[in-house]
Amino acid sequence: xxxxxxxxxxxxxxxxxxxxxxxxxxxxxxxxxxxxxxxxxxxxxxxxxxxxxxxxxxxxxxxxxxxxxxxxxxxxxxxxxxxxxxxxxxxxxxxxxxxxxxxxxxxxxxxxxxxxxxxxxxxxxxxxxxxxxxxxxxxxxxxxxxxxxxxxxxxxxxxxxxxxxxxxxxxxxxxxxxxxxxxxxxxxxxxxxxxxxxxxxxxxxxxxxxxxxxxxxxxxxxxxxxxxxxxxxxxxxxxxxxxxxxxxxxxxxxxxxxxxxxxxxxxxxxxxxxxxxxxxxxxxxxxxxxxxxxxxxxxxxxxxxxxxxxxxxxxxxxxxxxxxxxxxxxxxxxxxxxxxx
Numbered sequence: 001x002x003x004x005x006x007x008x009x010x011x012x013x014x015x016x017x018x019x020x021x022x023x024x025x026x027x028x029x030x031x032x033x034x035x036x037x038x039x040x041x042x043x044x045x046x047x048x049x050x051x052x053x054x055x056x057x058x059x060x061x062x063x064x065x066x067x068x069x070x071x072x073x074x075x076x077x078x079x080x081x082x083x084x085x086x087x088x089x090x091x092x093x094x095x096x097x098x099x100x101x102x103x104x105x106x107x108x109x110x111x112x113x114x115x116x117x118x119x120x121x122x123x124x125x126x127x128x129x130x131x132x133x134x135x136x137x138x139x140x141x142x143x144x145x146x147x148x149x150x151x152x153x154x155x156x157x158x159x160x161x162x163x164x165x166x167x168x169x170x171x172x173x174x175x176x177x178x179x180x181x182x183x184x185x186x187x188x189x190x191x192x193x194x195x196x197x198x199x200x201x202x203x204x205x206x207x208x209x210x211x212x213x214x215x216x217x218x219x220x221x222x223x224x225x226x227x228x229x230x231x232x233x234x235x236x237x238x239x240x241x242x243x244x245x246x247x248x249x250x251x252x253x254x255x256x257x258x259x260x261x262x263x264x265x266x267x268x269x270x271x272x273x274x275x276x277x278x279x280x281x282x283x284x285x286x287x288x289x290x291x292x293x294x295x296x297x298x299x300x301x302x303x304x305x306x307x308x309x310x311x312x313x314x315x316x317x318x319x320x321x322x323x324x325x326x327x328x329x330x331x332x333x334x335x336x337x338x339x340x341x
Contacts, residue, residue, distance in 0.1 A: 002333040003307040006206075007176065007288055007326035012246070013208035013259065019249045020210075020242065028241045031227075032057050037244025043251035044202065044214055048194035054223040056215045056230060057243035061175045062091050063235035064201045064213045069138065070098040071229045072169045072199065072222060077137025079171070080117055082107035084146045086173060101134045109283055110147030112139060114158035121166050139163060142173035143188070144180040148285030153187045156196040163198070169219070172200035176287065178207035182260030183286040184268075194218045204246055208259045208327045212243040259327040263288040266334050267325045273338040282314075288325045293318050298341075305340050 003009050011017070028034035041055040058064045065087050069079050078101035081088045087095050088102045095102050105116050117139060124130055139159055143151050151159075156170075163170045172193060174180075177200075181189060193200055198219040204212040217223030230236040237243055250256040267288045274292050275281060282291035291311070294302070299319050302308065309322035323337070 001305070001307060002336055004323045004325070004329075004333075004337060005307045005309040007179075007263070007324050008206045010326065010328040012210040013249075013255070013327055015255060016209060016246045016249050019245050023241070023245055030238050030240060031236060032240030032244060034241040034244055036241050036248050040214075040244045040247035040251060043248065044216060047190050047251060048216060048218070049191040050194040050216070050218050052220055053194065054217040054226065056217075056223070056226055057237070057240060057247065058201075058213050058215055058230060058235045059211055059237050059243070060205060060235075061086075061173070061201075061203065061213055062094055063233060064215055065091060065140075065173060066094045066098055067226075067229055067233040067235045068171060068199055068201070068215060069095055069100060069140065070233065071226055072171065073100050073137045074135075075099060076135055078103045078134040079138045079140045080105060080112065080120060080136050080168075081140040082110065082112045082145070084110055085112075085140055086142055086146060086175070087140055089146075102140075103134065103136055107145075110145030110149045111151060111155070112141050112159065114155065114162055117159065118162050121162065121168075125166075136166070136168060138169040138171055140171050140173065142175065143193070144176050144183075144285070144287045144289065147283045147291060148287045148289030149283055150180050150183060150186050150287065151188060153192050153196075156188065156192060160196040169198040169222070170196065172197045174201050175203040175213070176206050176289070177202050178256045178260040179263055179288040180260075182257060182264045184264075185286050198222060202247075202256075204243075204250065206326070207256060208250060209246045210242075212237075212246055214247050260288075263325040263327055263329060266329050266331070267323075269334055270323055270325070270337065274341060277341055279341065282320055290323045292321050292323065294321055302340055306337055 280293040311320040
């Protein structure tokens with residue numbers, strides 16, 4: 001049975017597995033100080049056009065969010081997030097476990113809107129008792145968002161200006177960043193993200209790696225002790241070269257970008273077919289995540305043949321589903337899905 005319920009169902013891109021096999025018996029230094037990790041860091045700095053960036057490799061997305069947010073916040077600060085944000089909904093309270101509150105605001109198409117964030121911050125500081133409250137110390141966004149939507153350059157700029165005005169940090173969760181960068185209608189690349197975000201991460205787990213994420217600090221005042229904080233948070237891999245080799249390969253010959261292009265191309269084919277056959281799109285996504293509104297009886301029939309992600313009731317007669325492609329999705333699988341609708 002073909003599965004379209006998420007983008008980390010397969011192991012790893014063959015090129016990454018090949019490099020891991022080729023280097024398997026080499027002896028290298030540990031904890032990310034090996035030559036492969038250093039080379040991968042240099043490639044990431046070049047791609048970001050940020051020569052002074054500090055780059056670290058962590059084992060997973062939750063560890064990245066948990067460790068980064070804890071590192072950039074003071075103990076009396078919280079982080080602003082859309083109410084649909086991953087740290088608010090699907091990370092089992094990891095941020096709160098670190099002692100920081102997630103300060104949610106209503107999402108706009110899955111994103112944090114700068115105007116709504118400003119309204120929250122201004123309301124906070126206008127309260128004469130704010131010293132008794134959790135101060136907003138950072139803004140968390142994900143690109144693509146949980147609904148596959150993308151930030152524009154102007155939106156990132158507005159969020160950064162708000163952060164600078166109130167001494168906050170802008171942090172971008174890039175778990176699916178490779179798919180966002182590959183979208184046709186985006187004006188945001190790695191250089192723009194590095195320009196406006198104090199810190200972000202480039203996802204590997206969902207974009208072709210066995211596991212691993214690359215955290216990038218663009219603010220020179222941050223990240224000096226992040227290695228130690230990784231150790232404290234259980235996010236440091238002793239065999240760090242396993243991460244370095246994967247990211248070295250992902251940033252060779254634009255592999256990460258091409259992986260994203262493949263997934264996005266097939267997602268657009270699915271989207272066009274659903275629309276052509278009369279199904280409603282929930283939010284207009286140009287990435288590998290697509291959301292559709294289906295009659296309940298149609299969804300029941302569909303789930304007998306393929307696996308899609310059921311996001312719950314849309315109304316009493318319809319459900320919202322997510323269909324996701326990945327670097328390993330095949331044309332054959334997509335054509336089969338299309339035949340079912």
